Each structure stands twice: as C-alpha cells, then as structure tokens.
Amino acid sequence: MGWTIALTIVATIVAAALAMNFSTPEKKIERKVEHRHGVCDPQFRREMSVLLGPGILHGNRVEPLHNGDEIFPAMLEAIRAARQNITMETYIYWSGDIGRKLADALCERARAGVRVHLVVDWAGSLKMDDELLETMQDGGVRVERYRPLRWYNISRLNNRTHRKLLVVDGRIGFTGGVGIADQWTGHAQDPEHWRETHFRVEGPVVAQMQAAFNDNWIKTTGELLNGEDYFPALEPAGDMDAHLFIASPAGGSESMHLMYLTAIAAACTSIDLCAAYFVPDPLIAQALLAARKRGVRVRVLLPGEHIDSETVRHASKASWGELLAGGVEIHEYRPTMIHVKLLVVDGELVSVGSTNFDIRSYRLNDEASLNVYDRDFAARMTGAFERDLEQARQYDLDTWKRRPLRQKIAEKLVRPLRSQV
16 A cells, blocks of 8 residues: 555656646737737837847847858857857757867867856757767866756756857857757758758847856856956947847746747738748737738748658648638748748848747747848848748648648647647
8 A cells, every 4th residue: 555655646746747847938928919010110129129028239240151061160260269258058969070070169269268158958969979078078168958857857857948059259149040960061962961041140239149148057057157258348240230039938938929929910011931840829820810911921931851850740731721721821941951940021020040930939948039120131031031942842722631641640649749849
C-alpha cells in the first residue's frame, strides 16, 4: 500500500510539472484587433512604441545579409574586431565547421582580454559536442546554457530561448533567423544548405538589442551587464527608425502576438510574409482574412518539400483551406528549406528576427524581433521576397481540397500538438 501511495504522489508531481510546461501567459489577446488606422499613420507608430513595445528610435542602419556566405563572414569580422565585450544568444549551436570557426574566434578575443558572454539554449545545443563547449570555457568564454534539464527547471523545460542576438562592443548588432550549424552555410545552393536572411545593425537600437541579451543573462546568471562598455553613447548611423521587440512567457505577456496582430490590422495595401514555420492561430487567420476583405493583397511564402519538420508541415497545411478560399496567396519555396522570417506591410514596416508565425513563438519561446520603419529598406526586402517568390510554386484551393487522405489524417493527428510545433 505504501508503494502505491508513493508512486501516486510521484506520478501526480510529474503530471503537474508537465502541465505547467504547456501553460501559456495569463495576459493574452482573445478578440480581433480592429482596423483603425494604417501603418503610415503616426498613430500606428505611437501605439507600437507606447502600447506594445519599447520606443521607436531614429538614426539606425540595418543591412540584410543573405545566406551563410554573407552572414557568417560579417559576424566573424565583427567578433574579431571586438575590443571591449561580445554578447551572444542563440537557440541552435551545433558542432561542425561553422561552430568551430565561431568558437575559435570567440576564444581568441577572450584570450585578448575581451569579455565574451554566450547564452545557448540547452535543447537547441544538444548537438554541440562536449569538447567544443569545453574548448570555449577553457578559452575564457563565459558559456551559459539556458534552462538545462534540472529538477528545479522542470516546470520551465518547455520554455526555450529562440532569440538570435549578437552584440559587439555595444555598437554593432546582428539578429535574424540564422543558427550556428552547417546547414546555414553556403548560398542555398542545394537542399543541404538553407535559404536564410540575417541583419547587421548599427545605431541607437543596438542598445535595445543589448538590453534584450541582458534579459536572459540575468535569468541565467543573476548578473547585470551594464556600464559604458556595454551601453556606450550611440550616435546616429543611418536614417532608419527601428525598435526591438522581445517576448517571454516568464514576463506574462504575448507581446509578439499582439505586435503581429496590430501590424496586420493596420495594413491597407499589402502584406508580404515569409515564414519558416507557419501555424496560424485563429486570431492571426482572422486578421489575414479581414485584411483581404479590405482589399489588401496578402502573399505568404513557406517551405515546400524541403522542410525540417513534417509535423509542422501537417499542422500548417490543415489551416490553408480557409485562407486560400479568402484570397490569401500561398507559395511553396522549392530549392531548399527556407528559414527566413520576414513581414513587410504596406511597403513601410519590416519586421525581422527570430519569431515564427506559430503559437510556440507567441506564447512559449523567448523571442526577439526587430521592426524597421523605412520605405527604402521595405522596398529592398520586398525585392528579396519577390526573388524568392520566383523560385516558388503557388498553391491553390483545388490542390488543397485534393490532397491525399493520408495527409488529411496526419493533419488531424497533429492538431492537438499545434501549440508545441
């Protein structure tokens, strides 16, 4: 009898811990965000700055870097030029050629007296060899794993950091979708090398990127990184207006979800969305369909056959019927996995970063997205979107209706897991 009671208690504790991992923030939007003004209206910027996120800052320069051949050399150049400190946070850091090159560069700077801080997600870095981790630690890099598997972390095990941030000397920042693994190298030349876009940032908004890194450094170590070396006075570096959104379930907020809903609701003419993982919740789907009813052209670019998660594919495709019937254009990228995360609204707002269009990103992950308000930059990113669109195939409603029975069954089976994929 005693063993039965003990096992019951243990099972109850495990079940309670698992249930906590599936919980979402108390603060969540449940009703449609109405269209009250356009993206170009000053009211939109006021609300994005005050109601939803940090203030929009002027004087920034944001440069897109396409694919590993542009992304990694730019990151390595900035790291090798560091004089004071390097702060970096990433979800995926695996062993491989690029993982080794980055580790060597970080160690070299640490040995030169630069303070190097690296946060890697515990789950996202499971494919990192212990030897590589030890090399960085022995080289003077302060490496912290975010929410490792520990008894005291069990209730938060499902809350991962998905942010991709690199800040050098508090002056140069990088963010976007890239992970530190060999499939991100190259130039998307084959299915083994992914299509990606990352961004190099200068100007006052870099301080918000540094603050975003501090958010999880404090959670992980209890230590605040501050002072002039980490937060120097930043002069204008360009003419772009920008701010960085962060989201975390630990903050009890789903600000990223609200930001996307607000941006879509403000669209007047066009929405171009590229999403590596697209599993829209009912509010996002409703917002896209409402935009179509206002006459907004909505183009969505998604991975095709080359996707790293069949579960995501099935969960995503189950929601396409209503969107296609409502006039949303859906295109499947054919050459390789497309991991780009990009939203362009009305040729005015560009949102980039780590956030996917799925419930996990809105409510379970720590995310960071950079919003840029600049028509020239929006035109450049629309051009990049349309070049990718040329290598995609449009998916129509008739094709969706004729999809195989086994696919429909798979969609129903994964439906209960939509919030986790």
